[in-house]
Amino acid sequence: MTFYIISISLLAFVAIYALMGVWAERKISALIQDRVGPVETGKFGLLQTFADIIKLLQKEDIVPTTADKVLFTLAPVLVFTSVFMGFAVLPFSPAYISSNINIGLFYFMAIISIEVVGILMAGWASNNKYAFLGSIRSIAQIIAYEIPAGIAVLSAVMIYQSLNLQEIAFQQGIYAKSDIYFFGFWKVNTVGGFLSWGVFQAPHLFVAAIIYFIASLAEANRTPFDIPEAESELVAGFHVEYSGFKFGALFLAEYAMMFLTSMVLVILFFGAWYSPLPNIAKVQLAEWTNGTYWGIFWILLKTLLIVVLQIWIRWTLPRFRADQLMNFCWKVLIPVSFACLFISAFWKLIVL
Amino acid sequence: MNQSVFYLLSFMTVLFALLVVFSKNPIHSALYMVLTFFTITCHYVLLNAQFLAIVNFIVYMGAIMVLILFAMMFLNLGKDTEPQKPVLLKFAAVIAAGLLLVTIFAALKKTDGGQITGIASNNIGLVKELGKTLFRDFLLPFEIISILLLSAMVGAVLLAKRDTK
Amino acid sequence: MESNFLPSDYFPIVLQLLAAIGFVGLTMLATHLVGPKRKTKDKLETFECGIEQQGDARAPISIKYFLVAILFVLFDVEVIFMYPWAVNFREMGMQGLMEMFVFIGLLLAGFVYIIKKGALDWE
Numbered sequence: 001m002t003f004y005i006i007s008i009s010l011l012a013f014v015a016i017y018a019l020m021g022v023w024a025e026r027k028i029s030a031l032i033q034d035r036v037g038p039v040e041t042g043k044f045g046l047l048q049t050f051a052d053i054i055k056l057l058q059k060e061d062i063v064p065t066t067a068d069k070v071l072f073t074l075a076p077v078l079v080f081t082s083v084f085m086g087f088a089v090l091p092f093s094p095a096y097i098s099s100n101i102n103i104g105l106f107y108f109m110a111i112i113s114i115e116v117v118g119i120l121m122a123g124w125a126s127n128n129k130y131a132f133l134g135s136i137r138s139i140a141q142i143i144a145y146e147i148p149a150g151i152a153v154l155s156a157v158m159i160y161q162s163l164n165l166q167e168i169a170f171q172q173g174i175y176a177k178s179d180i181y182f183f184g185f186w187k188v189n190t191v192g193g194f195l196s197w198g199v200f201q202a203p204h205l206f207v208a209a210i211i212y213f214i215a216s217l218a219e220a221n222r223t224p225f226d227i228p229e230a231e232s233e234l235v236a237g238f239h240v241e242y243s244g245f246k247f248g249a250l251f252l253a254e255y256a257m258m259f260l261t262s263m264v265l266v267i268l269f270f271g272a273w274y275s276p277l278p279n280i281a282k283v284q285l286a287e288w289t290n291g292t293y294w295g296i297f298w299i300l301l302k303t304l305l306i307v308v309l310q311i312w313i314r315w316t317l318p319r320f321r322a323d324q325l326m327n328f329c330w331k332v333l334i335p336v337s338f339a340c341l342f343i344s345a346f347w348k349l350i351v352l
Numbered sequence: 353m354n355q356s357v358f359y360l361l362s363f364m365t366v367l368f369a370l371l372v373v374f375s376k377n378p379i380h381s382a383l384y385m386v387l388t389f390f391t392i393t394c395h396y397v398l399l400n401a402q403f404l405a406i407v408n409f410i411v412y413m414g415a416i417m418v419l420i421l422f423a424m425m426f427l428n429l430g431k432d433t434e435p436q437k438p439v440l441l442k443f444a445a446v447i448a449a450g451l452l453l454v455t456i457f458a459a460l461k462k463t464d465g466g467q468i469t470g471i472a473s474n475n476i477g478l479v480k481e482l483g484k485t486l487f488r489d490f491l492l493p494f495e496i497i498s499i500l501l502l503s504a505m506v507g508a509v510l511l512a513k514r515d516t517k
Numbered sequence: 518m519e520s521n522f523l524p525s526d527y528f529p530i531v532l533q534l535l536a537a538i539g540f541v542g543l544t545m546l547a548t549h550l551v552g553p554k555r556k557t558k559d560k561l562e563t564f565e566c567g568i569e570q571q572g573d574a575r576a577p578i579s580i581k582y583f584l585v586a587i588l589f590v591l592f593d594v595e596v597i598f599m600y601p602w603a604v605n606f607r608e609m610g611m612q613g614l615m616e617m618f619v620f621i622g623l624l625l626a627g628f629v630y631i632i633k634k635g636a637l638d639w640e
Contacts, residue, residue, distance in 0.1 A: 006529075007533045084537040103402050106402075114413060117383075396637050501623075
């Protein structure tokens with residue numbers, strides 16, 4: 001019955017994480033732009049986003065007269081629900097996973113594809129030109145980048161031979177049941193640590209990880225792929241008309257999406273909940289720092305580092321143009337991801 | 353337990369399918385179709401056909417529905433531009449649909465329904481098992497699919513791309 | 518491990534679905550009831566940078582988006598068909614690899630055609 005607790009605690013976790021994520025985004029952007037960011041509310045402005053959400057909760061709930069009222073209300077529910085459902089299959093540690101289904105990765109891809117319908121609903125229901133354009137752009141971008149993401153994930157699946165996220169996680173460290181090799185020549189089952197992570201089991205997986213990371217930025221509508229909500233031309237994209245908690249739900253979904261895609265990246269390529277510390281002779285660091293609670297610690301640490309990287313990229317790179325965006329996807333990412341797929345096929349058949 | 357879930361899901365499937373037909377707004381009926389597909393996905397899960405469940409979810413609920421919604425937005429289905437069909441055409445449509453129903457009914461009557469001749473394995477719907485069957489017994493249809501998809505790709509490009517000369 | 522996966526494994530997912538819908542739905546309802554209601558005609562107009570609303574927002578979209586959607590459907594189907602192969606291609610060995618390469622080869626031929634035709638160039 002642990003999954004009852006896990007499901008409910010996941011909801012609380014997502015809410016708190018999103019609030020802290022907004023705070024972190026503001027602090028990091030301030031650091032990058034040489035400002036101080038929020039400082040007034042609480043120590044280091046830590047309570048700023050809590051104050052913001054309380055403000056958001058008591059705002060007036062506005063539905064434009066020309067909007068489709070039912071769809072306008074349902075869209076945030078659908079977007080948030082679909083993103084949150086993705087959390088159900090993520091293994092947080094060797095023991096904690098909400099739903100250990102054996103097609104977890106497939107399920108994750110499915111969840112991402114359903115978020116698109118929610119965004120389209122929001123844009124169409126608003127009956128606002130900016131929202132409509134934003135949602136159409138957003139969808140074209142998400143579906144285009146889903147292809148390289150899918151192929152990059154596929155090349156990782158070929159190495160692990162499984163679609164169960166927990167099984168994939170197990171194969172990247174000292175608890176692995178099958179033999180794992182560092183770059184195909186050095187058996188690292190007993191050494192563990194970062195040497196046995198996915199990206200070090202086969203070198204081309206590093207390329208696949210980068211492709212997946214870029215695609216995940218596009219899927220979460222983050223800069224440099226934020227033409228759907230380009231402030232200077234579309235005001236705010238598909239959620240222009242949203243206010244109050246409906247806007248809050250969409251915002252929550254965006255930050256939850258960042259976490260979700262980052263966590264899948266960590267699970268597939270960066271050793272899931274395994275500790276990065278290897279066993280060195282007598283110093284059994286991997287043995288000491290792995291386990292149920294350590295697992296939660298490591299996976300959250302790694303995932304949050306990826307989230308910080310996403311925030312860092314947002315405040316560093318300028319926005320792509322629509323044509324650059326599409327060219328980059330079709331002419332760079334997809335051919336490279338196919339190359340990864342071919343290398344994966346030969347790697348598993350010939351090197352091992 | 354399983355049976356009651358099945359009846360609940362079937363009821364919802366039929367309900368949403370009817371709503372697809374009866375809702376006035378084309379976007380609404382498309383979204384009801386999403387719900388119909390979702391309940392069908394749940395049916396597949398109940399049958400332990402995981403691969404089909406996910407294909408139904410990703411391809412139909414995600415990809416095809418976006419395509420249909422895009423097509424609707426593309427056609428500009430405003431209220432005042434909705435063409436009114438003449439009565440004769442409506443009458444013809446009813447007759448055609450009725451004939452189709454009769455044909456389907458007659459065809460189904462011939463089959464000996466309810467005789468399930470045991471599936472080889474309970475796990476045939478799992479991705480791994482299905483892959484083995486697909487690549488051993490159904491290889492030719494599988495390769496033909498790729499030709500079908502290729503022709504669809506070429507056709508889409510030819511239709512959508514204006515020749516710039 | 519493969520043999521004992523049952524539909525009941527999906528029960529936590531259903532629970533999570535209900536939890537998410539319940540959370541968002543209830544909070545939305547609560548904020549709707551709690552929040553102030555001072556509706557004016559101008560406030561309920563859709564936002565258009567301050568000027569009066571012009572026409573309907575649901576205008577026809579460019580065909581390029583539609584083309585992207587069609588190509589996405591096709592590629593998505595192909596990628597999905599690769600998964601059953603990817604999870605057990607090791608057992609199938611070289612033969613399975615060749616079978617799949619024919620499949621991917623035809624897909625890549627289509628891909629090269631799309632690129633050469635310039636179907637995805639956004640002028």
